Amino acid sequence: MQPPPSATPTLATPILATPSLSDTATRGDGVFERILDMIYRCELPPGAVLNESVLAARFGLSRGPVREAVRRLQGIQLVTREPFTRARVITFDPAAVRDLFEMREALEGYACRLAAERMTDQELDALAADLEAQADKAAAAALDGTPFDFHERIVRASRNGRIVKTLCGDLYHLLRMYRRWSGAAVTRKSEALTEHRQIYRALRNRDGELSESLMRSHIARAAANVISRAPAEAGDTDTSAA
Amino acid sequence: MQPPPSATPTLATPILATPSLSDTATRGDGVFERILDMIYRCELPPGAVLNESVLAARFGLSRGPVREAVRRLQGIQLVTREPFTRARVITFDPAAVRDLFEMREALEGYACRLAAERMTDQELDALAADLEAQADKAAAAALDGTPFDFHERIVRASRNGRIVKTLCGDLYHLLRMYRRWSGAAVTRKSEALTEHRQIYRALRNRDGELSESLMRSHIARAAANVISRAPAEAGDTDTSAA
DNA sequence: ACCGCCCAAAGTGTCGACACTTTCTGTCCT
DNA sequence: AGGACAGAAAGTGTCGACACTTTGGGCGGT
Structure with missing residues (x-):
């Protein structure tokens, strides 16, 4: 449950210099x-x-x-x-990145299968609507260009709290961090959209097997795309940066 | 004030009554x-x-x-x-247990698929040998009756450190704890052995698809068996038990 | 000049004390 | 008598200091 570091649920926006340190619980x-x-x-x-x-x-x-x-x-x-x-x-050697995406493939594929069985029709409608809205405008509701919105929706629809927590928590952090570091922008926007539509159709048809398969392929392609950019070796940096 | 200022500064063998507390790193x-x-x-x-x-x-x-x-x-x-x-x-409500086994199914199934692709022939030989040894004697090498040996071997053979760490770490703790608490002994020994042999055959044939499928079924059956025992509600217990 | 030991510096591990939050309990008001 | 408030009690959060471990550099031996 780490929504992007922007949410301040019920509190007023802090005016202090320390941004997210004063208003947290502890x-x-x-x-x-x-x-x-x-x-x-x-x-x-x-x-x-x-x-x-x-x-x-x-x-x-x-x-x-x-x-x-x-x-x-x-x-x-x-x-x-x-x-x-x-x-x-943590430093990203190629093996670690491979492990990361494999695990995501396993978990998110399965989550997609569960979602096909457990999503309500209303959820499917909303998903379709947001998917097409994203297709029209370059960006969806608020966050721009984060392809994770679609994925997160499906993951949460799996109704499996543990998988959700892993994918939207730990792995999400890692993935996001790797993207940022490798500078891999999402240059697959149109392909991704097509694949998302495919997945949506499978979900709508309640075809768990196909949904899982499609999600796996989708993630595998994204992984191949991200990994293709040769990751330069990380340099050491001290925390004592002035 | 625990390290008495006596001789042997670097290596102090603790004779204390505290068993596993003194000899750990920290x-x-x-x-x-x-x-x-x-x-x-x-x-x-x-x-x-x-x-x-x-x-x-x-x-x-x-x-x-x-x-x-x-x-x-x-x-x-x-x-x-x-x-x-x-x-x-943590307390085990039925939904949490379901989530747990589903996640294990997803991860361990995928690990099994990877193992089918990545295990060496020697590993397969060793696995077969140990499997049959376990079949002959009631207990395998040292630990008795722990059906996790087979599973752990396969998981580690996936060569995916992250999946290994999750399955053999966090999830393993949870599963083991749930077993202990629910008192669900492994009453499926012979069936489990049969299914293990099936999985081994699929691995030997390098059939990743089948391996994953069999592992998933195997886990699902084990889950059904464990869950069938109605879990009583957990009572509160204080740590100040004298 | 090279290698190993010794020692200081840096950094983590641990401790006891204090501040703040939560919860419970006893009391006072209605 | 019942309910809300104040205060005490319990427990977590935080702090500064000290002990221990690791590391890097200086020194003497060969």
Whole structure:
């Protein structure tokens, strides 16, 4: 349940300089969000060292919350770490990327099969509407060009909370991070749209087998497209950037 | 004040009564293991409250490591927690169990498909040998009656580190815990063995499609068997059991 | 000049204390 | 008597300090 770092549910927009640190429930959570954001922005690129003291000083608080946040990052496998050594942002070797997309293929394909069985007709209608709206305008509702909207809708329609949490949580972070880092823009927009329409048709027909198959192919093609760009080796960057 | 300022500064073999707490890399890791064990043993049954202070006192150390361990447990979704409230061991409602087995079906099925493509002939030979050894004797090498040996072998043969980590890590914990709690012994031994042999044959034939399909069915049947036992509602248990 | 040991520096692990939040309980008002 | 409020109690969140481990550099031995 990590909607893009824009949502501020019931609170007024904070005017403070520290953006997402003051209005969070606990400071540790705030730090988690901020570090996540720093990783997304490639301010902490893959391979960067996470120094607890430095980060604490940067955020103006103690090492405790930072430590907790780093552990959570470690939990979702976004940073690697062994007992007494420094924590580092995960680095993308080709094997890891392959693993990532394979896992997504397995999970999201299955989620698509479940969705074919469990989606309501209303949900299907809404999905179709939004899909075509996205086709007309370059961007859908609010977020522009994120092809994940379609995917997330289907994943959530699987009604499997655990799969949803994995795909929309951990894997989503990783995927997004890899995209950002590799600079792989979505140059497959029209193809993706076609494939999305295919998947939608299979869902509408309640054909779980076909839905899963199509989703797998779709993801595999996207993966091939993303991987085709040779990923340069990540350089080390310290957190002590002034 | 735990390392007595005596001789042997680097290697102090602990003669203490605390079994698995002193010899781990870091104390937080030790606490993690111990709490995990307590959950397995149903000493901390589903719904039990994890009180940091009480656990710390029980383990004879500060709240810091305990806190860290609880956060890690939270990370793998074995305990639920919201900001300022107590942490509780996850409770198994039927939907959660269904979600769990579905996810396993998706992931392990796919892993099996990958294994069919990636296993070496030697691995297949070894797998067959161990499978038949298990069939002869009631128990395999060391661990008795754990049907996970076969599954884990296949999962690891998928060569996908991320899937392996998920299945043999998080999900494995959950599954094992659920088994323990529901008291669902494996009463399907002979059927399971037959199905394992089927899967092995498909792997040997390098038939990924069939391998995946068989594995999915196998897991689905196991799930149905386990779920059939009506899970009683979990009672609350405090950690301050004297 | 090379290799290994020793030592200081950096960084993580752990601790005890304090601040804040939540919950419970006892009391006061209606 | 019943319900809302205030205060205490319990528990989590955070902090600063100290202990331990790892690492990098200087020093002496060969």
